[in-house]
Amino acid sequence: MSTYEESDLLFDFPDDWIVRKYDDTVAYQSLSGHGLKGVDFLALTPDGKLWLMEVKNYRPRISTRTGKEHFAKRRSPRELANHVARKFDDTCRLIRIVDASLRRRWWSRIRLWYLEKRAKDRPESNYWFWSEAHRRVDDPQKIVLVLWMETPEIRADYDEAVRRAIEEQLAPTTELMVLEKDRAGEVPFRVRDAWLGWDTP
Numbered sequence: 001m002s003t004y005e006e007s008d009l010l011f012d013f014p015d016d017w018i019v020r021k022y023d024d025t026v027a028y029q030s031l032s033g034h035g036l037k038g039v040d041f042l043a044l045t046p047d048g049k050l051w052l053m054e055v056k057n058y059r060p061r062i063s064t065r066t067g068k069e070h071f072a073k074r075r076s077p078r079e080l081a082n083h084v085a086r087k088f089d090d091t092c093r094l095i096r097i098v099d100a101s102l103r104r105r106w107w108s109r110i111r112l113w114y115l116e117k118r119a120k121d122r123p124e125s126n127y128w129f130w131s132e133a134h135r136r137v138d139d140p141q142k143i144v145l146v147l148w149m150e151t152p153e154i155r156a157d158y159d160e161a162v163r164r165a166i167e168e169q170l171a172p173t174t175e176l177m178v179l180e181k182d183r184a185g186e187v188p189f190r191v192r193d194a195w196l197g198w199d200t201p
Contacts, residue, residue: 005194006040007057008070009150012190017051018044018129022091026126036090042133045188050136051144052091054084058151062195074151077158081165088145088170092137099134102127140171147178148191159183 001012004021013019022038041053056072063070075083136142147166149159163178170176181191 001190004041006055007150008061008063008194009055009057009148010192010194011041011053011055012192013043014188016046017189020129036094037087038091038094039087042091042095044129044132044136048136049142049144050133051146052088053146053148054087056080056084056147056149056151058149060152061193077161078165081162081169084147084162085166085169088166092143095130095133095137098130102130140173144175144177145170146187147176148180149178150180 001015002017002019004011004013004019006021020042022040022042039052039054041051041055043051043053045051058072058074060069060071062068074080145166147162149162151158155161159178159180163176166178167176177185177187179185179187181193184191
């Protein structure tokens with residue numbers, strides 16, 4: 001498994017998933033400041049899907065970085081949905097921009113052609129990752145959008161209201177999940193509290 005931390009949560013992904021934490025990519029460092037916002041995780045899965053995951057942790061907690069108690073202000077369902085839908089949309093645009101940039105030079109095109117033929121080199125190659133993400137992003141049936149939202153409930157229907165508001169802005173065939181630890185469903189990855197280091201009941 002590969003493990004990544006985001007918003008004081010640990011995400012354990014299967015070994016056969018190829019995952020990038022967007023803020024850690026060269027693409028983010030190159031394009032930050034241009035007004036585009038990316039989701040927290042991009043993942044290529046063996047079944048040919050592209051998972052785009054945004055993480056929001058509204059639970060009061062002790063930050064693993066500062067040691068201080070952290071309180072996040074929660075937005076209205078419509079405001080949060082607009083913010084998250086824009087991040088999903090911007091991420092799809094960023095994938096297209098990065099792929100186009102990589103293909104601009106002839107030697108990059110040759111390298112991509114080579115990587116497409118050699119499966120064993122693929123996971124380590126950022127060239128191949130962005131090229132494959134681009135191939136999948138243009139087919140809404142291959143995209144899985146996940147909003148992982150840890151939130152103490154104010155209203156019982158808050159998560160559902162957010163989900164409906166996001167769905168209004170997506171292609172009908174795009175799969176959307178709004179999840180948290182208490183309602184993780186049947187997803188192939190695991191989420192834990194970083195400050196505990198183990199699953200909480």
